[in-house]
Amino acid sequence: xxxxxxxxxxxxxxxxxxxxxxxxxxxxxxxxxxxxxxxxxxxxxxxxxxxxxxxxxxxxxxxxxxxxxxxxxxxxxxxxxxxxxxxxxxxxxxxxxxxxxxxxxxxxxxxxxxxxxxxxxxxxxxxxxxxxxxxxxxxxxxxxxxxxxxxxxxxxxxxxxxxxxxxxxxxxxxxxxxxxxxxxxxxxxxxxxxxxxxxxxxxxxxxxxxxxxxxxxxxxxxxxxxxxxxxxxxxxxxxxxxxxxxxxxxxxxxxxxxxxxxxxxxxxxxxxxxxxxxxxxxxxxxxxxxxxxxxxxxxxxxxxxxxxxxxxxxxxxxxxxxxxxxxxxxxxxxxxxxxxxxxxxxxxxxxxxxxxxxxxxxxxxxxxxxxxxxxxxxxxxxxxxxxxxxxxxxxxxxxxxxxx
Amino acid sequence: xxxxxxxxxxxxxxxxxxxxxxxxxxxxxxxxxxxxxxxxxxxxxxxxxxxxxxxxxxxxxxxxxxxxxxxxxxxxxxxxxxxxxxxxxxxxxxxxxxxxxxxxxxxxxxxxxxxxxxxxxxxxxxxxxxxxxxxxxxxxxxxxxxxxxxxxxxxxxxxxxxxxxxxxxxxxxxxxxxxxxxxxxxxxxxxxxxxxxxxxxxxxxxxxxxxxxxxxxxxxxxxxxxxxxxxxxxxxxxxxxxxxxxxxxxxxxxxxxxxxxxxxxxxxxxxxxxxxxxxxxxxxxxxxxxxxxxxxxxxxxxxxxxxxxxxxxxxxxxxxxxxxxxxxxxxxxxxxxxxxxxxxxxxxxxxxxxxxxxxxxxxxxxxxxxxxxxxxxxxxxxxxxxxxxxxxxxxxxxxxxxxxxxxxxxxxxxxxxxxxxxxxxxxxxxxxxxxxxxxx
Numbered sequence: 090x091x092x093x094x095x096x097x098x099x100x101x102x103x104x105x106x107x108x109x110x111x112x113x114x115x116x117x118x119x120x121x122x123x124x125x126x127x128x129x130x131x132x133x134x135x136x137x138x139x140x141x142x143x144x145x146x147x148x149x150x151x152x153x154x155x156x157x158x159x160x161x162x163x164x165x166x167x168x169x170x171x172x173x174x175x176x177x178x179x180x181x182x183x184x185x186x187x188x189x190x191x192x193x194x195x196x197x198x199x200x201x202x203x204x205x206x207x208x209x210x211x212x213x214x215x216x217x218x219x220x221x222x223x224x225x226x227x228x229x230x231x232x233x234x235x236x237x238x239x240x241x242x243x244x245x246x247x248x249x250x251x252x253x254x255x256x257x258x259x260x261x262x263x264x265x266x267x268x269x270x271x272x273x274x275x276x277x278x279x280x281x282x283x284x285x286x287x288x289x290x291x292x293x294x295x296x297x298x299x300x301x302x303x304x305x306x307x308x309x310x311x312x313x314x315x316x317x318x319x320x321x322x323x324x325x326x327x328x329x330x331x332x333x334x335x336x337x338x339x340x341x342x343x344x345x346x347x348x349x350x351x352x353x354x355x356x357x358x359x360x361x362x363x364x365x366x367x368x369x370x371x372x373x374x375x376x377x378x379x380x381x382x383x384x385x386x387x388x389x390x391x392x393x394x395x396x397x398x399x400x401x402x403x404x405x406x407x408x409x410x411x412x413x414x415x416x417x418x419x420x421x422x423x424x425x426x427x428x429x430x431x432x433x434x435x436x437x438x439x440x441x442x443x444x445x446x447x448x449x450x451x452x453x454x455x456x457x458x459x460x461x462x463x464x465x466x467x468x469x470x471x472x473x474x475x476x477x478x479x480x481x482x483x484x485x486x487x488x489x490x491x492x493x
Numbered sequence: 494x495x496x497x498x499x500x501x502x503x504x505x506x507x508x509x510x511x512x513x514x515x516x517x518x519x520x521x522x523x524x525x526x527x528x529x530x531x532x533x534x535x536x537x538x539x540x541x542x543x544x545x546x547x548x549x550x551x552x553x554x555x556x557x558x559x560x561x562x563x564x565x566x567x568x569x570x571x572x573x574x575x576x577x578x579x580x581x582x583x584x585x586x587x588x589x590x591x592x593x594x595x596x597x598x599x600x601x602x603x604x605x606x607x608x609x610x611x612x613x614x615x616x617x618x619x620x621x622x623x624x625x626x627x628x629x630x631x632x633x634x635x636x637x638x639x640x641x642x643x644x645x646x647x648x649x650x651x652x653x654x655x656x657x658x659x660x661x662x663x664x665x666x667x668x669x670x671x672x673x674x675x676x677x678x679x680x681x682x683x684x685x686x687x688x689x690x691x692x693x694x695x696x697x698x699x700x701x702x703x704x705x706x707x708x709x710x711x712x713x714x715x716x717x718x719x720x721x722x723x724x725x726x727x728x729x730x731x732x733x734x735x736x737x738x739x740x741x742x743x744x745x746x747x748x749x750x751x752x753x754x755x756x757x758x759x760x761x762x763x764x765x766x767x768x769x770x771x772x773x774x775x776x777x778x779x780x781x782x783x784x785x786x787x788x789x790x791x792x793x794x795x796x797x798x799x800x801x802x803x804x805x806x807x808x809x810x811x812x813x814x815x816x817x818x819x820x821x822x823x824x825x826x827x828x829x830x831x832x833x834x835x836x837x838x839x840x841x842x843x844x845x846x847x848x849x850x851x852x853x854x855x856x857x858x859x860x861x862x863x864x865x866x867x868x869x870x871x872x873x874x875x876x877x878x879x880x881x882x883x884x885x886x887x888x889x890x891x892x893x894x895x896x897x898x899x900x901x902x903x904x905x906x907x908x909x910x911x912x913x914x915x916x917x918x919x920x921x922x923x924x925x926x927x928x929x930x931x932x933x
Contacts, residue, residue, distance in 0.1 A: 112825070151600060153602060367881075
């Protein structure tokens with residue numbers, strides 16, 4: 090196939106060439122970057138929280154009135170919840186992973202240091218807490234009932250034993266076994282000893298890269314105000330029934346309180362990542378619409394060229410060109426235009442990525458996005474031009490002798 | 494002449510329905526994408542109280558840890574005040590108006606025998622604030638009015654209800670003077686607000702810009718007296734001393750503090766006062782960090798707190814790149830179309846039409862494409878906003894297309910189509926009549 094006649098024909102309609110090339114360039118730049126953002130969000134959402142998400146629900150209760158006895162209510166509630174059919178384990182807890190609200194605190198390795206060594210989410214629960222969350226202990230032991238305490242505004246100091254996540258242990262003592270090590274939650278009081286390591290338990294703040302994998306479990310139940318939260322894990326498949334029964338029974342158990350926030354952990358996860366999900370869908374729609382627009386643009390432009398050149402095509406056919414040769418001509422022409430556009434588009438794609446890196450602290454796009462994008466757009470161009478090109482190939486040689 | 498060109502244009506567009514549909518659809522998609530994202534952007538970033546946004550200021554002080562800045566990454570000052578500072582600034586009363594406030598949870602125990610509808614106890618979010626809140630942020634009243642400054646001082650058990658709460662508890666009747674019970678305490682209703690839905694909740698951005706305003710207001714002093722905890726953000730850099738009094742005496746920040754300063758001179762004066770206050774406190778051993786005070790106004794505050802999320806900004810950028818692709822697409826297709834009309838243009842030129850006349854004719858044709866694109870685009874924008882509402886639950890009530898946006902959409906569409914038509918028109922009008930007639 091000779092490129093020269095194609096190029097010289099293209100040079101005669103430079104403007105159209107520039108417009109189509111520009112469109113393809115912008116499409117490549119937008120599609121590559123959008124796909125990259127989508128993949129980043131997907132990776133974010135794929136991180137496990139470390140708890141059993143499928144079978145677990147969260148409930149909250151808030152009492153009112155001066156005579157509301159928080160401690161009694163909590164004991165009654167827990168006894169009821171743990172006896173409920175279908176419930177595997179239940180525990181009081183101040184917050185749960187992905188819920189976007191909770192307690193965080195700095196941890197210090199020495200008493201003297203002025204700034205914290207790491208920040209961590211603080212989960213206050215009893216000896217059933219870890220099991221109720223469905224988190225996996227990989228070293229050390231769980232809290233014993235005799236280690237349990239209470240926390241309110243009046244509490245001074247911090248518990249002597251804590252359980253931390255593996256990621257937090259690795260951050261505080263890189264390459265060492267964290268079990269038995271001590272750490273200060275407050276440098277003005279006594280340090281706490283790590284007695285157990287959890288494989289994984291995310292902080293409530295999934296969009297804070299600094300703390301998301303750092304969590305500390307404390308053997309204390311918060312007893313302040315009238316607010317309590319419970320985490321309840323059901324047997325597989327019984328979650329929804331358990332949630333309904335627990336809500337009804339909690340409300341029936343004590344009338345001077347409001348039960349709310351009956352939520353599955355799956356719902357909590359969906360809420361936590363709703364912004365990311367929305368962004369992914371919006372970008373997906375943008376990509377699909379752009380590809381449709383660009384394909385239609387190619388079809389429109391190619392159809393125009395075919396119509397404009399009908400007589401020349403007839404002449405070529407009359408001079409002995411096969412139908413295949415005409416078809417090839419338009420396919421190659423499209424390939425040339427697309428390639429020019431893609432060359433420009435590759436530059437734009439990287440430029441856009443650099444802009445995102447500088448303004449939004451995103452990562453650098455891996456190298457294979459642009460080549461893959463180029464391949465897809467080449468394919469799209471060829472498919473789009475196929476229709477008009479086939480129409481061109483069907484122009485009869487007799488057309489050469491007719492006027493338009 | 495305009496009517497004639499219009500009919501010519503319509504006839505020409507009808508001749509290639511597929512090409513015309515492609516152009517209209519292309520513009521419509523571009524317009525819809527950019528308008529949808531612009532509506533969201535406008536919603537998030539625009540001035541919520543334009544008539545006085547430059548007179549309302551947030552007070553920011555740096556009472557944080559001497560060893561560690563409040564916001565090491567971005568260098569922002571704390572966004573709330575401690576109880577110590579908030580009460581000291583209220584007591585000084587040096588601004589034209591001032592308000593310290595925080596968010597509280599109020600369990601409501603409706604008295605169902607009070608003639609209102611039958612309601613079970615429920616949980617409500619309330620705002621503990623000062624009487625100045627109402628003249629400062631100007632929520633409209635339906636019945637009654639704010640409580641008085643004397644009632645602030647007296648820790649009075651009074652409340653202002655929002656319209657929805659009044660609807661729930663009293664069936665929408667004038668409830669001023671009646672009693673409501675929150676968390677075991679009786680409050681007298683002094684006022685009921687009308688529907689009030691600021692586009693973003695700028696006066697408390699600590700728990701999200703799109704959360705609705707609280708459902709009832711009680712005096713700050715009363716809430717403190719009843720030891721009502723903040724249900725918003727509480728941040729501490731060191732563990733406070735035990736007990737409620739320990740918490741109040743700590744450097745934990747949990748109170749939003751706003752002042753109204755009516756002139757730039759008053760603003761400068763207040764800034765000096767704040768600096769002097771901090772210097773005074775330094776003598777007492779507080780405020781160990783370097784002196785830093787700020788008085789951002791409403792719009793500066795919205796920018797500082799990054800109300801417009803990064804995702805929305807990226808979406809706006811993308812939408813305009815998308816519009817650019819659609820426009821380039823339309824220019825190409827219009828070009829193709831006008832090129833095909835070379836013969837006709839040559840003929841009209843030969844018959845005496847001036848370039849200007851031809852130019853007008855083709856611009857009108859492009860304009861028709863623009864208007865059609867705009868109308869289809871408007872419909873698609875409606876769909877897009879429905880999509881946004883489905884995707885972002887917090888935009889539920891507020892992403893409605895307003896008429897300014899409709900006008901902007903149509904204008905943008907006609908403008909972009911005319912712009913898109915400019916080059917092909919110019920190209921078509923350059924035709925030498927003779928050359929075109931010859932090849933026919």
